[in-house]
Amino acid sequence: MNLKRKEAEKLAARTPSFEEMTASLHAGPRLARGMIRETRDVVAYCRKFCDEVVRPQVLELDRGLHEDPDHLPWDFVKKANEWGFYSLWIPRLLGGHGVNFSSLSYAMEEIGSVCLAMANLIGVHYLGFGTLTSSGNARLMRRLAQDVVAGEKSGEPCLISLAITEPGAGTDVEEVDLVDKANLGCQARRVDGGYEVNGSKVFISNGHLSTWHMVISYSDLARPSETTVMMAVKTGMKGFSFGRHEKKMGQRACPASELVFNDCFVPDELVALDDRIAQTFTRSQRETGQQMIDYVVSTSRAAVGAFGVGAARGAYEAALKFASETVVDGELLVNHEWAQCWLAEMLKNVTLGRLAYAETNYANGLYGMFKLLHEEPMFSIMRLTPRFIYERYVAPLLEKPGATAFYRKRSYDGQSSCEQHRTSGLASIAKFAGTDFGIKNCQMALAFMGEAGLRQDRGAEKHLRDAKLLQIYEGTNQLNRLNLFKCLIACGCDGARVFEEKEGGLS
Amino acid sequence: MKEGKDRELSLLAKAAGEFGAKVLAPSREENDQYPFGPLFEPALTRAFDLGFLHAGLPENLEGLGDRLAPLCALLENVARDDASMAAVILTTAFAQNILLEAGEEERFKSFAGGSWTWADVLMAAPLFRDPTETAPGLTAEKRGETFVLSGKSDYVVLGGIAKRAVLPALDQAGALGYYLVDLGGWGIRKSGPVFSLGLHACPAADLEFSGAEALSVGKAGDGGKLFRAVSQRFSVAAAAVLSGIMRGSFKEAADYAKKRQQGGKEIIRWSELRMILASMVQGVRSTGMLVTEACRLWDAGDPKRRSAALSAFLHAAEAAISATTDGIQALGGVGYMKDFGQEKRFRDAQHLSAAFGILPRKKLALLKLTMAGE
Numbered sequence: 001m002n003l004k005r006k007e008a009e010k011l012a013a014r015t016p017s018f019e020e021m022t023a024s025l026h027a028g029p030r031l032a033r034g035m036i037r038e039t040r041d042v043v044a045y046c047r048k049f050c051d052e053v054v055r056p057q058v059l060e061l062d063r064g065l066h067e068d069p070d071h072l073p074w075d076f077v078k079k080a081n082e083w084g085f086y087s088l089w090i091p092r093l094l095g096g097h098g099v100n101f102s103s104l105s106y107a108m109e110e111i112g113s114v115c116l117a118m119a120n121l122i123g124v125h126y127l128g129f130g131t132l133t134s135s136g137n138a139r140l141m142r143r144l145a146q147d148v149v150a151g152e153k154s155g156e157p158c159l160i161s162l163a164i165t166e167p168g169a170g171t172d173v174e175e176v177d178l179v180d181k182a183n184l185g186c187q188a189r190r191v192d193g194g195y196e197v198n199g200s201k202v203f204i205s206n207g208h209l210s211t212w213h214m215v216i217s218y219s220d221l222a223r224p225s226e227t228t229v230m231m232a233v234k235t236g237m238k239g240f241s242f243g244r245h246e247k248k249m250g251q252r253a254c255p256a257s258e259l260v261f262n263d264c265f266v267p268d269e270l271v272a273l274d275d276r277i278a279q280t281f282t283r284s285q286r287e288t289g290q291q292m293i294d295y296v297v298s299t300s301r302a303a304v305g306a307f308g309v310g311a312a313r314g315a316y317e318a319a320l321k322f323a324s325e326t327v328v329d330g331e332l333l334v335n336h337e338w339a340q341c342w343l344a345e346m347l348k349n350v351t352l353g354r355l356a357y358a359e360t361n362y363a364n365g366l367y368g369m370f371k372l373l374h375e376e377p378m379f380s381i382m383r384l385t386p387r388f389i390y391e392r393y394v395a396p397l398l399e400k401p402g403a404t405a406f407y408r409k410r411s412y413d414g415q416s417s418c419e420q421h422r423t424s425g426l427a428s429i430a431k432f433a434g435t436d437f438g439i440k441n442c443q444m445a446l447a448f449m450g451e452a453g454l455r456q457d458r459g460a461e462k463h464l465r466d467a468k469l470l471q472i473y474e475g476t477n478q479l480n481r482l483n484l485f486k487c488l489i490a491c492g493c494d495g496a497r498v499f500e501e502k503e504g505g506l507s
Numbered sequence: 508m509k510e511g512k513d514r515e516l517s518l519l520a521k522a523a524g525e526f527g528a529k530v531l532a533p534s535r536e537e538n539d540q541y542p543f544g545p546l547f548e549p550a551l552t553r554a555f556d557l558g559f560l561h562a563g564l565p566e567n568l569e570g571l572g573d574r575l576a577p578l579c580a581l582l583e584n585v586a587r588d589d590a591s592m593a594a595v596i597l598t599t600a601f602a603q604n605i606l607l608e609a610g611e612e613e614r615f616k617s618f619a620g621g622s623w624t625w626a627d628v629l630m631a632a633p634l635f636r637d638p639t640e641t642a643p644g645l646t647a648e649k650r651g652e653t654f655v656l657s658g659k660s661d662y663v664v665l666g667g668i669a670k671r672a673v674l675p676a677l678d679q680a681g682a683l684g685y686y687l688v689d690l691g692g693w694g695i696r697k698s699g700p701v702f703s704l705g706l707h708a709c710p711a712a713d714l715e716f717s718g719a720e721a722l723s724v725g726k727a728g729d730g731g732k733l734f735r736a737v738s739q740r741f742s743v744a745a746a747a748v749l750s751g752i753m754r755g756s757f758k759e760a761a762d763y764a765k766k767r768q769q770g771g772k773e774i775i776r777w778s779e780l781r782m783i784l785a786s787m788v789q790g791v792r793s794t795g796m797l798v799t800e801a802c803r804l805w806d807a808g809d810p811k812r813r814s815a816a817l818s819a820f821l822h823a824a825e826a827a828i829s830a831t832t833d834g835i836q837a838l839g840g841v842g843y844m845k846d847f848g849q850e851k852r853f854r855d856a857q858h859l860s861a862a863f864g865i866l867p868r869k870k871l872a873l874l875k876l877t878m879a880g881e
């Protein structure tokens with residue numbers, strides 16, 4: 001190859017950039033070796049959990065929750081607590097088990113392939129915790145993590161939900177570019193010593209089951225992008241209550257709730273982030289807001305992609321089982337050539353979806369939320385340091401403002417715009433590809449299985465009912481396509497603008 | 508489908524649409540709930556009074572006649588608001604037509620002539636499951652003039668409610684035939700309503716037979732032929748139901764998009780959302796045209812009517828699955844909730860498409876018909 005270094009660099013920087021194409025290639029050599037073994041054990045542990053806990057009860061539970069839609073499946077929730085799933089991915093530094101973050105996606109695929117509602121119970125809890133992490137507020141992170149760990153010891157689960165969506169604003173609150181035009185109704189008004197919250201949040205996964213709720217609100221509804229407030233609200237706090245328990249098509253074991261705030265006072269110690277804190281960042285408040293959203297959704301969208309892959313896999317496995325047991329036109333279905341290609345297509349969907357979320361997680365390890373903890377020597381230090389050292393020496397440090405400042409500096413100021421766009425763009429691909437594959441495979445399984453696929457007691461139809469949600473939350477798949485355009489296409493395309501569409505022509 | 512200048516069809520479509528909107532829509536959510544409550548009797552009574560439960564019969568039996576177009580117009584317009592009722596009509600018509608196709612008109616008249624209520628007319632069948640695709644679990648043994656049935660027949664639509672069923676079974680020689688069974692008779696165990704993906708208000712039951720008496724329908728060994736003849740014709744009717752589901756989904760999506768605001772304007776003003784609606788329209792229009800054309804060919808006795816019917820169904824299945832998926836998407840979070848009709852339409856469309864049996868195998872059947880010049 002007769003290339004000068006400068007020339008090679010220039011050519012490689014051309015769209016799509018070499019970095020965008022090769023996150024795994026860059027991440028591979030830097031990954032701590034222990035991660036492979038640890039991830040394998042996570043996958044194995046999830047399989048055991050599914051065999052012993054989830055699979056035996058999931059269809060009956062689904063039926064029961066149709067019979068009594070208001071029932072809260074505490075036994076199911078407690079099982080995951082007993083197995084340690086709510087603290088498995090919380091860093092050891094904060095009292096959790098500290099398993100590497102990217103293994104969460106593989107876990108979500110495993111559990112999602114059996115029951116998406118259980119995957120959502122666990123996954124959404126980490127969405128809540130991850131959102132808090134994005135604020136960098138080490139003291140609050142420690143407080144909630146301690147509650148989660150204590151809940152595991154006492155047998156009373158402590159889950160964390162994330163509340164952003166409002167009755168009038170769903171897509172709009174997922175995007176800084178849209179939020180200023182949103183029809184918002186939930187306000188956090190600054191008062192002495194904290195905020196007073198009024199309004200409601202809707203469709204909040206795990207709402208009724210959670211102890212803590214990470215609530216995103218705005219102190220000035222006319223300037224939300226500059227006045228975002230992130231706070232932790234605890235179930236039982238004065239002025240906070242649950243409203244409607246939604247009647248969903250699927251994922252019945254994971255309730256979607258309305259959260260109602262009525263002069264709810266949230267003290268400063270529970271405020272993870274607001275405009276006063278945001279002013280201390282290098283970037284503008286608006287840019288910081290977008291960076292934080294990207295920081296969180298780059299991990300959560302990979303996980304939702306993994307949910308989709310789980311659905312795709314569950315459907316594929318149901319179809320394969322059916323084909324191996326059913327004689328059609330005098331021959332096992334699995335021996336018809338067209339059926340072999342049908343199943344191959346389904347497995348392709350599973351595999352491509354998995355590659356997409358895995359690649360996103362490599363990018364998160366290189367540039368995003370996982371960066372701090374995934375590389376050596378940090379990875380090994382975290383595992384080898386005895387727990388009492390954390391508790392005696394490290395924990396008190398987390399209470400100091402310096403810890404928060406360091407974390408924020410490292411996470412945000414240390415991330416370039418290109419890196420931010422790369423992870424966010426890849427995450428959107430993982431999200432809409434994985435969830436579209438999920439729906440596609442569920443529909444392929446039902447087309448393949450005829451009437452057998454339609455019976456609830458055969459399991460295949462539940463995958464479809466559960467999976468449809470995945471194309472809607474964590475940003476609809478349309479919003480994710482637009483985010484991908486914004487992050488990885490618009491920058492190389494002069495004159496391109498997003499969310500500023502002019503009407504005319506065929507409108 | 509297009510009713511064109513056919514006044515009779517237009518009137519029928521209008522009556523069916525009004526019936527859907529006024530009688531079915533208000534209690535759609537309630538009727539769809541699991542565990543299933545009592546059947547939606549007031550709606551069935553009204554459907555009976557309007558003659559909808561006879562729709563698949565010839566005129567001399569008080570039906571809409573031998574033409575397929577009126578039945579399809581009726582089904583499509585009922586299905587816009589609730590496909591379950593359309594499935595009740597479809598199943599009954601399918602079972603009735605197996606009897607008629609087998610030349611059993613007199614026998615049919617003996618129990619259905621002068622029916623007084625909907626309960627006398629409803630008939631159960633394992634809908635469109637092709638008994639030649641996977642062998643039925645039921646055997647029929649000759650005992651004098653009649654037969655006795657043993658074994659299982661799974662997922663018999665209306666099996667828990669109807670007084671009679673038409674079921675495929677294998678005789679002692681292994682020949683496939685259809686049998687008429689009085690479901691109130693001895694030797695039959697019925698499961699509760701099967702909890703299924705969709706069409707909840709058109710419930711199915713698993714039936715277990717141990718020596719239940721049955722009458723043979725048509726000639727021994729004619730089961731495959733009977734099924735093909737009736738199911739090919741009724742695949743157009745099923746396509747019409749899917750077309751109705753799609754139309755309902757599109758209407759709800761478009762109405763919502765005109766009201767819901769995001770990004771400072773009604774979402775219909777975002778061109779990506781309009782693109783979703785446009786894809787739905789494409790599905791609605793193309794399916795409507797195929798159903799109309801398949802009806803025309805069928806009613807004209809065209810030699811290619813069978814392949815036209817199957818093409819219409821296969822297209823309708825794909826289009827309805829896609830359109831109803833979009834139909835939820837256009838509503839965002841509320842589309843996933845029971846309070847709106849979209850999630851039900853999504854389940855119903857998928858259900859009806861797969862209730863026909865293994866879908867890709869139907870494509871091979873289409874090829875076979877085409878290669879045979881049909």
Ligand SMILES: Cc1cc2nc3c(=O)[nH]c(=O)nc-3n(C[C@H](O)[C@H](O)[C@H](O)COP(=O)(O)OP(=O)(O)OC[C@H]3O[C@@H](n4cnc5c(N)ncnc54)[C@H](O)[C@@H]3O)c2cc1C
Pocket residue numbers: 124161162163164165168169170171172174202203204205206248256469472473474475476477478479499767768769770774777778779780836837838839840841843
């Ligand atoms: C079961 C469930 C659980 C959920 N869990 C949570 C949770 O835990 N926490 C939480 O905060 N939220 C949660 N959500 C809310 C979810 O994130 C929102 O439903 C989602 O963001 C879509 O918002 P929306 O429902 O208001 O739809 P809308 O935003 O009203 O969208 C309706 C349609 O318009 C389209 N659209 C909107 N704006 C545009 C645009 N600018 N350009 C093109 N198309 C556009 C959308 O893509 C969609 O097709 C949950 C939702 C559900 C259904």
